[in-house]
Amino acid sequence: MGVKTKGFDDFNKRLKKMGNKAKELEKGTTVSFTDLFNDRFMQIHTKFNNIDEFFDKSPFEILTEEDFDKINESELDEYVRNHSRFSGWEDMKGKAGQEWVAKQLGF
Secondary structure (H helix, E strand, C coil), X not given: CCCCCHHHHHHHHHHHHHHHHHHHHHCCCCCCHHHHCCHHHHHHHECCCCHHHHHHCCCCCXXXXXXXXCCCHHHHHHHHHHHECCCCXXXXXXXHHHHHXXXXXXX
């Protein structure tokens, strides 16, 4: 006598899919700024609609990746503190990363 449990089959398939995606992510993935700091993330956590607006309204002139790399970290942290829910750039980047990974895993 057996019990048919379709729900568990679906759950197991989803877990397997998540495991495969996690293995894929472990290999390393490059994520664009606009994917990492998507519009929804920016609207929830900052005073801006998107990452472009966030930096367009900032005191920093960013035309290239090198320009971004030259930004004074303490000035960037202060800007983030004043215009978001985060204590600084690393905090904001970390939360964006967590949310991106969770979305990739299907949460």
